[in-house]
Amino acid sequence: MRLLKTGTLLTLLWAASGMAYANWTASGTFRYVDREFDQNGFTGAEPSLPIRLANVEVRDFNLNGSKALLATGSTDANGNFSIAVTDTKTRTVYVRVVSASTAVATLYLRVENVLTPKNTYAVSSANVPNHTPSTNVNFGTVTAGIGAGAEPFNIYDVALRSVDYLASLNGGVRPGSSNLLTLEWEPFSGNTVSDYDFGNKRVHVGDPSSYNDTVIQHETGHYAYHLNSANDSPGGVHHLTDCSMDLRLAFEEGRATYFGQSVRRFYALSRPDLYVKTTGAPGPGNLDFYFNIESETPYYCDGAASEVAVQSSLWDINDAAGVADGTPGVDDDTLSRPDADSWDVHKNYIPSSTNKSLEDFWDGWFVRGKGFKSAMEATFDLTNAEFFQDSSEPNNTSATAMPNPGTGNPVHQSYFADSNGDGTGEADNDYFSFNATAGTAYTIETLNLWGDANTSLELLASNGSTVLASNDNRTPADFTSLINYTPSSSGTLYVRSFHSTDLGIYGSYDLKISGNAPVDADSDGYNSSVDCNDNNASIHPGATEVCDGVDQDCDGIRDDGFPDGDADGWASCGGDCNDANASVNPGRTEVCNGIDDNCAGGIDEGFDADSDGFTSCGGDCNDANAAVHPGVTEVCNGIDDNCAGGIDEGFDVDGDGFTTCGGDCNDGNPAIRPNATENCSNGVDDNCNNLTDAQDPACQSDTVVITKAEWKPQGNKLTVWATSTQAPSAVLTLVGYGTMVYDSVNNRYTLTRNNTPNPGSVTVTSSQGGSDTETVTVL
Amino acid sequence: MKGTSRKVWLLGLALAITLAPAAVAGGNPNSKSAKGGASSATKEVEPGPPLALEVRLVNLQKNSNGGVASVSLDALASVDLQEVTLTVKLPQDITFADGSRVYTQTINLSAGSTFDLPKDLIVGKDGKYTVSIEASGTTSQGKPVRRGLAYKLLVGAQDKLPPVKDGAIEYQGAPGGGN
Secondary structure, three states: OHHHHHHHHHHHHHHHHOOOOEEEEEEEEEEEEOOOEEOOEEOOOOOEEEOOOOEEEEEEOOOOHHHHEEEEEEOOOOOEEEEEEEEOOOEEEEEEEEOEOOOOOOOOEEEEOOOOOOOEEEEEOOOEEEEOOOOOEEEEEEEEEOOEEHHHHHHHHHHHHHHHHHHHHOOOOOOOHHHOEEEEOOOOOOOOOOEEEOOOOEEEOOHHHOOOHHHHHHHHHHHHHHHHOOOOOOOEOOEOOOOOOOHHHHHHHHHHHHHHHHHHHHOOOOOOOEEEEEOOOOOOEOEEEEEEOOOOOOOOOOOOOOHHHHHHHHHHHHOOOOOOOOOOOOOOOOOOOOHHHHHHHHHHOHHHOOOOOHHHHHHHHHHOOOOOHHHHHHHHHOOOOOOOOOOOOOOOOHHHOEEOOOEOOOEEEEOOEOOOOOOOOEOOEEEEEEEEOOOOEEEEEEEEEEOOOOEEEEEEOOOOOOEEEEEOOOEOOEOOOEEEEOOOOOEEEEEEEEEOOOOOOOOEEEEEEEEEOOOOOOOOOOOOOOOOOOOOOOOOOOOOOOOOOOOOOOOOOOOOOOOOOOOOOOOHHHOOOOOOOOOOOOOOOOOOOOOOOOOOOOOOOOOOOOOOOOOHHHOOOOOOOOOOOOOOOOOOOOOOOOOOOOOOOOOOOOOOOOOHHHOOOOOOOOOOOOOOOOOOOOOOOOOOOOOOHHHOHHHOOOOEEEEEEEEEOOOOEEEEEEEEOOOOOOOEEEOOOEEOEEEOOOOEEEEEEOOOOOOOEEEEEEOOOOEEEEEOEEO | OOOHHHHHHHHHHHHHHHHOOOOOOOOOOOOOOOOOOOOOOOEEEOOEOOEEEEEEEEEEEEOOOOEEEEEEEEEEEOOOEEEEEEEEEOOOOEEEOOOOOEEEEEEEEOOOOEEEEEEEEEEOOOEEEEEEEEEEEEEOOOOEEEEEEEEEEEEOOOOOOOOEEOOEEEEEOEEOOOO
16 A cells, blocks of 8 residues: 555656656677687687577666566677667666577577576676666676676577577477477586486586587487477487497487587588587586597497487488588588478478387488488498398399308398388398208308397298298397208208397398308218217227227217126226226226226325325325325424324423423423413412513512613713602612602602713612613713 | 388387386497387487596595595496596696696496595695596497596585576676677
């Protein structure tokens, strides 16, 4: 109510005074600092570029909300603005450019931050204080610097180019209001990877990518195809080195890169063939990685299952020798078709296809009547996307099978049939024939798969239809195919090669048929397929068996017909050294058991590792030490030398459990041993620690510490201080000098002697046990 | 236009894909990846080599000016990579514990593995620093792989956006700059 009254009052005052709304014009230019790049990262060039087609607000610096907004306009293609303002007040005014396009007709673009709350970015001019409402203001050129607002406006400008390139493909019509393109970026949000969110038509620009124009343009490529085409991509992480991608993912990613780079080509920006990602750090360099869409450098792949091959193939359709790429004036293909031709396929054919891939683009190109079949084949062949018939066609039935010599030379083939020659492909069956020889082992296999060549093989009998053998995948992880087959009779066999069921139907591969005919190396009339020893002419089927432990007649039984008492397969005349024990014969493995198991002439050979004449099963309790075995003399050394089961037996005379080498310092007195209790007054080292009575810590009840032991040459003066844990009751004696005096103030004992030579070291003993010895310091 | 027969088996395949668990594309050059997964992605992520770099600040022991930043560099390989040379370069006023400012190590990485390199950085004074990390190696097929990363280390300093004013994060522009 109060506000209403105030407003009414102001209106009345204005009317009474005869004031009229004044008009003034706010003008100026907004620019931002760009960063140029090449394949090494940032070049260091940082030109200023106009902020194009963005909202401009004329504002009152001292107000907030809608009251602060005096007028709205937008920049033009050169970053200039001129906005008429209607105002009545003298106030402080300024202008700001905003990363949104609501004031630009037909443009629906917005750059905002990542984290909630969402806001656009703005760059403001300096204030103009005390501005009177009839005074025009030219705010001059206002530039957003690096780290000061330039980044979101670079993103805005890059996306604007993508939108306008898209418009150029669609007859000059930009995406409408329902297809607002939103890009989000925030310098410290912690997400380094960029992506496109189909659900929200939103590009997330990773932290370091505010100047990675090609990364941003790639993501806007997804936006363009989202609005105008369709995809079946499963999405997710994908790698440039992966030559066996999901066809659908390879297509969507490859064409998004193609779109982004095409934007750069369309606007004649530098090196449109380079996709560059930098780390975003200041200064020149700072490359993350790059690749070249024209040459596929440094990621080369073959066929439609690679995003690298997809983007390169699509690029080659439209690029021309005049494009300012790495080889200006030269093109590696003969095609230079309008972007609109490719766009028509994406827009008007791809949506109707299933499992959308480069294979569908190929078919769509011809379905949509784009032509240039030979040039297209040659261009796609640069990436080994061999969408044309191989030289064996038509070999689609056994009747038209291509003869193969079966010598192991690979034959390069493609799964691509084009029965009517219109360019669009069909599913392909490749038939081959070869003359098979009975007994020859044949290997039929596919190798070197390109693109989506998911091979499957069938070996067919001479009638061309009966399947003798088949294989789809060589291993679960290797989708080449392999058949090994040895025919029992000679004749013509057929091989059928066809594309296994998956997302595509095209692709290329090598077929190899090789046979290994059996040989008769020993010329005994029997080849290796039946001769059990083809290096010995006396051994072959039908040979006379002799008793020598060998199967001469290749019937699988050695020495058949000769006595084998223990039925272990070895006759005594054939080498069985114990024909009454089936566990003993030349085929057994020697074990440590005191007998000759393998009839090699030795007993337990190999089981005396230390070569001391005793095996581990023969009583050697340490087969790694030749000095230890049964029969040696036990010595006092802490080990069982003679393997008698005891250690140092005979070296504990007094029976106190300690040997002389085990620390017993008196082996004639059982009361003296290492763990005995020290008697502090018998003049004997009872516990064998080399300390007798009071010397032994066990007898010390006082801890004496010498805190000073000094000798001065001047006056030959010796000074010793000591502390005692039993002070003052303990009497301390400086050995060789006499009783020390207790100093109650400092709680220490002292003794000083003049005219005495330096003793080198001193010892203080306590009347209550304990002592300490220190080296004398010469002052 | 692909033949009708293809459409039929593609329909069958679509059903099979729906029923089969999604599989991950392998690195075998002859494998054609199990073609599972749902169609129509919700998100498409940017292209990249099969090696990712990440730096984590594990601990910052702050001194009155500067401090000791314990960081961990992670190198994540998606395929087998040979002789990956990791290089960490430090800016002025930061050193490793041994006083150097460049660290290099060459490693082999197997597919799916992560190499973790912990380092203590001695920071001489408060400030905003950029630590540069590079990694380069080759795949088992001989393809070169390179990554770079700039890690912003803040010691006694903060990064923050300017304030929001009427719906916009408002930076102050600079006069001039019309080239």
